[in-house]
Each structure stands twice: as structure tokens, then as C-alpha cells.
Amino acid sequence: MTILLIENHEDTVTYMKRFLEQLGHEVVVAADARSAANAVNAHRFDVILSDIRLPDGDGWTLMEQIRGKTPAYAIAMSGLGSAGDIVRSHSVGYQDHLIKPFTPDKLREMLKKAELVATHGARRNLQSRSGTSDII
Amino acid sequence: MNISSESNAICRGLDEFCLPAALMHIGRDRLLTWNRNFLEAVGREEEELQALPASELVVFGASSPKEIAECKEFPSPIHFGACTIRSVATGNMLVGRSFRREDGYVFVMLDPVGIESSGSVAEAKLAGQQLERGRMRDALHRTVAQELVALQFAVAALKIGLEGGRTPTAGEVDRLTGLLNEMADSIRALTQGTKI
Numbered sequence: 364m365t366i367l368l369i370e371n372h373e374d375t376v377t378y379m380k381r382f383l384e385q386l387g388h389e390v391v392v393a394a395d396a397r398s399a400a401n402a403v404n405a406h407r408f409d410v411i412l413s414d415i416r417l418p419d420g421d422g423w424t425l426m427e428q429i430r431g432k433t434p435a436y437a438i439a440m441s442g443l444g445s446a447g448d449i450v451r452s453h454s455v456g457y458q459d460h461l462i463k464p465f466t467p468d469k470l471r472e473m474l475k476k477a478e479l480v481a482t483h484g485a486r487r488n489l490q491s492r493s494g495t496s497d498i499i
Numbered sequence: 500m501n502i503s504s505e506s507n508a509i510c511r512g513l514d515e516f517c518l519p520a521a522l523m524h525i526g527r528d529r530l531l532t533w534n535r536n537f538l539e540a541v542g543r544e545e546e547e548l549q550a551l552p553a554s555e556l557v558v559f560g561a562s563s564p565k566e567i568a569e570c571k572e573f574p575s576p577i578h579f580g581a582c583t584i585r586s587v588a589t590g591n592m593l594v595g596r597s598f599r600r601e602d603g604y605v606f607v608m609l610d611p612v613g614i615e616s617s618g619s620v621a622e623a624k625l626a627g628q629q630l631e632r633g634r635m636r637d638a639l640h641r642t643v644a645q646e647l648v649a650l651q652f653a654v655a656a657l658k659i660g661l662e663g664g665r666t667p668t669a670g671e672v673d674r675l676t677g678l679l680n681e682m683a684d685s686i687r688a689l690t691q692g693t694k695i
Contacts, residue, residue, distance in 0.1 A: 374649035442640025467655035
């Protein structure tokens with residue numbers, strides 16, 4: 364999958380990118396909200412993995428701006444983990460909310476979910492174009 | 500060393516703020532100076548206070564080592580503590596603060612309206628605790644949580660590499676050690692209060 368990683372902590376970017384690439388994904392990094400919005404305009408991503416605290420804004424406002432432009436499965440990453448924060452993430456368009464620190468296995472699990480959703484979506488699109496459907 | 504005239508003046512001057520205060524000496528077991536508000540709070544006459552042993556009036560709580568301060572103006576440490584004084588006027592125990600020098604002189608200040616136990620103090624404490632929790636959470640997120648995520652992914656990436664038969668370089672292991680050291684530094688700074 365093609366993943367947009369929006370994160371400004373240098374070490375986290377280095378190792379998360381390496382991990383994701385080792386899993387076979389293609390990773391594009393954006394260190395702030397502005398470059399993330401530009402990346403979404405320029406490329407098609409399967410997954411958006413975004414920190415909530417960004418140097419030039421927050422991941423919630425960013426998602427409100429880009430949600431209409433991308434069908435990507437979006438995962439918020441944040442040290443903020445109150446029920447209110449999670450609800451806010453979902454309400455702006457994130458499908459999942461990871462509370463930092465989280466394990467690589469947890470991320471891998473969510474990426475599998477994203478892959479399933481992406482495959483399912485692609486199949487559904489294909490079937491709706493051909494006029495058949497096996498989706499209940 | 501005797502008590503200075505300034506200390507006596509402060510004790511009396513606190514009347515201007517309705518704060519009951521007195522100066523006493525533990526070894527001599529006598530009250531030395533007090534102000535009008537102190538007299539009214541304990542419900543005694545001047546003569547009674549002059550005659551009564553201080554230990555019959557004031558009860559000191561134990562002061563912990565954390566409540567000892569060194570000050571430049573006086574050569575020996577000051578012990579901060581709580582004290583109670585029975586009020587003949589109300590029959591209640593009045594709560595106060597005591598500031599004891601090691602030569603036996605004690606400055607006693609009473610809480611005339613029970614500020615310590617009032618709702619406003621509880622609210623202020625709660626607000627302070629919430630503020631502190633927020634600052635701590637923020638500091639933890641900015642430092643330890645972020646470094647831990649990096650470390651977890653560094654180890655996971657290393658593991659995948661090893662499973663694929665790739666030997667990690669000394670530089671990669673050094674970087675892991677560096678991340679661990681940064682985390683240790685952050686935790687130390689947080690626990691010592693230098694990073695919030």
C-alpha cells in the first residue's frame with residue numbers, strides 16, 4: 364500500500380518508515396500539515412497515518428481539510444487518548460485512533476484492516492461497474 | 500541570639516491584616532510577644548498570656564525534614580510546621596503555622612477563619628493538581644512517549660532485518676543505545692522536574 368506518514372519527530376519518522384517499508388509498503392513522509400495537504404493533492408494514498416500534534420496545526424483540522432479529497436484509510440496517532448479525543452478523531456474522518464506509545468504489532472493490525480477495507484472497496488467498485496455484487 | 504526588634508514589629512504589624520501572631524521561646528516555655536488579634540483569637544487576657552507556660556497553649560505538630568529551610572539571614576535552619584492553639588473564646592482548636600529556629604524562638608501565625616480547610620483552598624489545590632497533571636501529560640507525550648514509539652519501531656525494524664538474515668551494523672545498535680539513553684535522560688528530567 365502507499366502510505367502517507369505525517370509526523371515530525373525525526374527518530375519516529377526514520378524507524379516507522381523503515382518498518383513500514385520492510386513490510387512492503389511505499390511510504391511518503393510529511394513533517395507538517397501544509398506539506399501533508401500538498402502530498403494529498405499530488406498523490407493517491409491507501410493509508411494516511413497522522414500525528415495529531417503537528418508543528419503548524421493539528422491532525423484534526425488537517426483531516427477536515429483533506430477528507431473530501433482522499434478515500435485513504437486514515438489513522439490518527441496521538442498521546443491524547445481521552446474518550447473526547449477519540450470521538451473527535453472519528454468525527455473528522457479518521458477510521459482509527461492510536462494512542463502513543465503503541466506497539467508496531469498494533470499498527471500492523473490496523474494496516475491489515477486498512478488493506479481489507481481497500482480490497483473490499485476496490486472489489487465493490489469493480490462489481491458495481493459490472494453490475495454484480497456479492498456484498499451483503 | 501535574641502529575637503530582633505523587627506520580628507517583634509512584624510508580629511504586632513500583622514494586626515493590620517487581622518492575622519493573629521505571636522513569638523515564643525520553647526526552652527523558656529513562654530510567649531514573648533503577641534498581637535491584639537492573637538489575644539482575641541485565643542480569648543485570653545494579657546496577664547494570662549504572660550503567666551501561662553507556652554506549652555499549655557501551643558501544641559506543635561512534627562516537622563519533617565522536607566519542612567526545614569536554610570535562610571541567609573539566620574545561621575541555623577528554620578523548621579516549618581503546623582500547630583494548634585486552644586481558644587478559650589470559642590472552645591475550638593485553632594490551626595496555625597509555626598516557624599521554629601533551632602535556638603528555640605518560634606513565630607506562630609494562626610489561621611483566623613479556617614482558610615486551610617475552606618472550599619477555596621480545596622478548589623485551588625484541585626485546580627493546581629489538574630494543571631500539574633496536564634503539564635505532566637504534555638511533557639510525557641513530548642518526550643518519553645515519542646521516544647518510546649521510535650524505539651519500538653527501531654527494534655521491530657531490526658527484528659525484521661534479522662529474520663531476513665541481515666546482520667545489524669554497529670551504527671544501528673549504537674543508535675538504539677542512543678535512543679535508550681535519550682529516554683533515560685527524559686525520564687530523569689521529568690522526575691527531577693527540570694523538563695516541565
